[in-house]
Amino acid sequence: MKSNQSRFSHAIVMGGSLGGLLTARVLSNHFEQVTILERDGVANQPEARKGQPQARHLHGLLATGLQVMTRYFPDLPQALKNNGAIMVDFANTMQWYTYGGYRKRFKMGLDATLMSRPLLEHLVRERVLALPNVTLKDNCGVLGLVTSVSGDQVTGVQAQNRDSGQQELLSASLIIDCTGRGSRTGQWLKELGYQPAPESEVRVDVGYATRVYQRNPADPRGREWVLCTPEAPKENRFGGIFPIEGDRWICSMGGWLGDHAPLDESKFLEFARELPAPDIYDIISQAEPISEIIPHKFSHSLRRHYEKLRRFPAGYLVLGDAISSFNPTYGQGMTSAALQVAELDALLGKSKSLDGLALTFFKRAAKVIDIPWQLAVGEDFRFPQTTGPKPPGxxxxxxxxxxxxxxxxxxxxxxxxxxxxxxxxxxxxxxxxxxxxxxxxxxxxxxxxxxxxxxxxxxx
Ligand SMILES: Cc1cc2nc3c(=O)[nH]c(=O)nc-3n(C[C@H](O)[C@H](O)[C@H](O)COP(=O)(O)OP(=O)(O)OC[C@H]3O[C@@H](n4cnc5c(N)ncnc54)[C@H](O)[C@@H]3O)c2cc1C
Structure with missing residues (x-):
């Protein structure tokens, strides 16, 4: 995957979560030097950080996401297995209750990857940071953009070390915003005299609660993944429990439209018992909890339509959740980021210069976002209370x-x-x-x- 020669000098990636790491991986093909700036301190082990609270919740990796990541890190599946992730046939190990029954199982020849999100990210990060031309500066928050005098070109960022408070200016020929849903690019664009991207919001009012449990390694259910998803709109609750590394289960439950999973221990169990299938309750009522019950509220899916902009500063892009953050119950965010990154790689591979990169990239990114967006919001509109732009049909x-x-x-x-x-x-x-x-x-x-x-x- 590595090109013979890097044609561009220095790139900065803002945000060192999964979107930023994958971005740095493809930029390493095309730039002499890539610097990732991450606001949090990053430990050299699987660990959820303050800047990515979602990492403490159940994360499913879609098969396409794994395929794209494996293209960039060929040993990733083996490394996942070596570190205790469970990789089993996707369709033959699902215990997925929906619409009044379990989906029929069959051999599909496609892997489901059952692991914690911090493990996946740690293994990806290890591989990215082993590249000789990629550096991670952690505890380093980006405060704003630096531009040419005309404001047409982003030439660098103003960053601040969170320990010392010291600020520095870092220059690059391409800067990519991978700071997630809370991205400040819209605000920065306005300050530079550009239009921010128009936004689509689809309100779902989903509330998660997640707890991790000890798993008996001899339990045959530890080779399966369990989901219970609603027959909307008459049901609005979901639950999932996956076996993950370290002989653990991770269980997330929740509901749409404010019917959030409770944080109180007995009510959490009761919520599981009331799901239409018994599997989750059967497991968690007998397993030893080894974490608190952790909440996460997700009010709306958010899409920023950068592809609709006619003017955008040169030397600057946005990628991952910073463009589109989907209702997480459909498990699409990491795969969407991976697909956007693959588009960027292909585009850089045939670009002789960085001129005009942004508007072309945003159009290509929009095409890969369109499908998961339509799938997610389409399902959400089964609830008549869902608000926002509803795709025709x-x-x-x-x-x-x-x-x-x-x-x-x-x-x-x-x-x-x-x-x-x-x-x-x-x-x-x-x-x-x-x-x-x-x-x-x-x-x-x-x-x-x-x-x-x-x-x-x-x-x-
Ligand atoms: C509850 C929940 C469950 C989810 N479940 C799934 C799932 O099952 N499957 C799936 O594929 N996806 C899931 N997702 C989505 C997935 O987590 C994201 O799509 C994925 O993390 C990629 O996002 P990202 O890297 O673009 O942004 P983020 O993960 O949000 O990372 C942004 C990073 O930028 C850093 N940052 C922010 N501001 C600055 C700054 N100014 N300077 C420097 N650094 C900064 C943050 O610290 C953070 O590390 C879920 C999301 C949620 C909320």
Whole structure:
């Protein structure tokens, strides 16, 4: 993946979370030197930081996300396994209750990667920082942009060491904002006399609560991932429990429209017991908790439409959650960042100069964001209370996709088509292929698929 020669001198990546690390990896192909500036102190171990509170919650990695990351770090799957992540057949190990039954299992030949988010990030960071031309400056917050006198070109950033308070000016020919949802680029653009990106907000009022538990390594359920997702709008709660490294379970539960999972221990258990499938309650009611119950509120999905701007300063880009932050229950954010990064790599690979990079990149990034955005907000609009820009045709599509969900309970051909779309491996219209439509519309719900498949380990 490495190009023969770096054609550009220095790039700065603001934000050293997963989006920033992946960005630094591809920039290392094209720049002599890449510097990542991260506001938090970063430990050389798997650890959630203040600037990424979401890292303490359940994170599923879509198959496409793993594929793109593996392209850049070929030993990543092996490293994940060596560090205790569980990699199992995606469709054959799902215990996924939805629409009144469990989705039918089958061998798909595609890996589900079950690990904590801090482990994934740590392994990616190790690999990025092993590159000779990438440096991480942690405890280093970016305060603002530095531009040419005309303001047309971003030439550097003003950064501050959080320990000493000392400020410094760092220059680069390309600066990329990977500071996540709280990105200040909109404000900075206004100060420079540019229009900020128009925004789409889809209000969902989702509330997570997460707890980590000890896992008995002999428990066969530790080779499975469990999800319980609502038949919206009549249900609005979800839950998930994944086995992760260190013989642990991570369990996140929550609900849409303010029906948030409680933080009180007995109410948390009660919330699990009230889910329509027993799996999560069965596990957590018997396992030893090893963390507090940690909340996370997510009011709305947010998309900043940089692709609609006509003017943008040269030498500057935005990427990852800073462009689009999706309702996290669909597990798309890391994969969306990886896909944007791959677009950037391809674009830089054929660019002789950095002129005009931003507007072309934003158009390409928008194309890869469009699909997960439509999938996420489409599902959210099953709730009539959801507000925000509703893509045309959503109600019609949702009526059909409800039948797709039902068909996945007994039909593995439909199941595979659905999982490919969900994993961003196939476009959503593939669910409308006549072969799939026929199977979906003839389908009936079998009653046999309403019980869990695996039993707990003896002595559990
Ligand atoms: C509750 C929850 C659950 C999620 N679950 C999933 C999931 O299952 N699957 C999935 O794929 N995605 C999930 N996501 C989304 C995923 O976490 C993000 O998409 C992913 O972290 C990539 O984001 P990012 O790197 O662009 O930004 P972030 O992860 O938000 O990182 C931004 C970084 O920038 C740093 N920073 C901020 N300001 C400055 C500054 N001024 N100077 C320097 N550094 C700065 C921060 O400290 C932070 O490290 C979830 C999100 C939430 C909220």
């Amino acid at each position: 959503t109600d019609f599509i949702n009526r059909y996709v409800a039948k797709v969900h039902q068909a996945t309970l007994h039909d593995e051909v439909v199941g595979e088509a659905f999982l490919k779309v969900m994993n961003l491996m196939a476009p959503p219209p593939s669910l409308f292929h006549p072969r799939i439509v026929w199977r979906v519309l003839r389908g009936k719900r079998p009653s046999s698929n309403k019980t869990a498949v695996l039993q707990p380990a003896a002595g559990d």
